[in-house]
Amino acid sequence: MFQKALNQESSQAQSRLYLSIARTPAEIAEAQRLRYKVFAEEMGAQVSGTGGLDIDGFDAFCDHLLVRESSTHQVIGTYRILNPHQAAQAGGYYSAGEFDLSRITHLFDRTVEVGRACVHQDYRSGGTITMLWAGLAKYMQMHHYEYMIGCASVPMNDGGHAAASLFNRLKDDYLSPPEYRVFPHNPLPIEALNQDIQVACPPLIKGYLRLGAYICSEPAWDAYFNTADMLVMLPLSRINKRYAAHFLK
Template identity: 50%
Template sequence: MKELPSPTQPLMQLLESPLRRRPQVAPPPVRRAEAAPVLEVVWARHQDEVRAAQRLRWRVFVDEMGASLPPTPLLGANHDIDRFDAHCEHLLVRLPGQAGRPSEVIGTYRVLTPAAAQRAGGLYSDSEFDLAPLAAWRPRMVELGRACVHPEHRTGAVIMALWAELAAFMARNHLEAMIGCASVTMNDGGHHAASLWTRLQASHLAEPAFRLSPRLPLPVEQLDTTLEAEPPALLKGYLRCGARILGAPAWDPDFNTADLPVMLRLADLPERYRRHFLGA
């Protein structure tokens, strides 16, 4: 929000004669723009930091979006945890603690590197798609997942902070591509997701050599594909950065989403994003 100028002498006061001047009402206080919060971008190094990310994920995916996830033994029903978490690097954006308050995780991604994917027995995306066409890319490709931002901090600053560190991570480790599932809600039964896929395959579909097949396809042919469907904010950001859709959406019953396979190669970053994220 832009800062408003200080109020000047009221217009009516200038136009009225001093003898006919009406009682003046004090103008409302001017609302000043609040300073942007200081953000701390870190990689989780301790289990409690990972747990904070998992609690944020539960709040967004379950409490807000309605995902149906099982409670975690010992931790209860407020942590989103699966078998890949132990193999992933967890990137966090935090509000630093102050006045006796601990820091708060307000944004997160998890990153599965090629070496970690081997230890995990594959990628999360393997469960949703046949990734055989990407076999040659696996040694140079990371999987991004579980991206979310606290609902009170969705101004763009958090996701940009996450992306900047992800790009630096890719450069430091000589990695060339990112893959992940971009989720589209199915609260309307899937019509929005089917319409979005119909629109995006005409403009952002990858070349045939990269096309993936979903293991549990969204039944697009049974859905309305004529809606004016806009991509979710995160997917829209990926597409602006040069990402391509690798094929038709899979249906994820647990999260009640249609998942589009997305790949972003650093070589495809537009120049302005390359300068912003990589300084090149």
């Protein structure tokens, strides 16, 4: 049923791309191979896994959303989805490794976590990420989930000054109410960093905020990916009406 809904959604998007959920180990490996290419080869992250695959302990419990190119069927975009039932089997959400989530545990039975989002460098137009978001919105709607959480990353190639400046710029308008606030286990030392650099907001974070997401934390430092991560939360009820008309059909 969900696959049929995805097919209907993708037929209304760019005809050269289509959306699916990985159904076999081989399809999951395609997502892991793209993740390795983006995270390890492009970003220099210290990913786990062998044979050119990015693999961690959560993969076996997750649903893997795939965007493929129609003529080659190559996976050019992916999102990893962990729903409440899967999170219970996995021993918790991935983001709990980076943040104290105590204040939002009462929402977990209605919460989907997303992560490992990446797009092949040749397809980083709005269309690919739009298809991933449309698939995610359809997934949440069909299964009656109300909240999405995930770690939004900022590269730390400059030692963290850009991440500190971005958080300083966004916090006044997008920081969540206190009841949704979470706390980094390994905080980025914002006070010791330049917070006044003019920095562009990464497209994925900008997209989340346009949809209506909150930033629920100060940045955490992820040493393996060398990124500063902020937890974002998107209540489905907060999705911007302009986007809801497109995603929630």
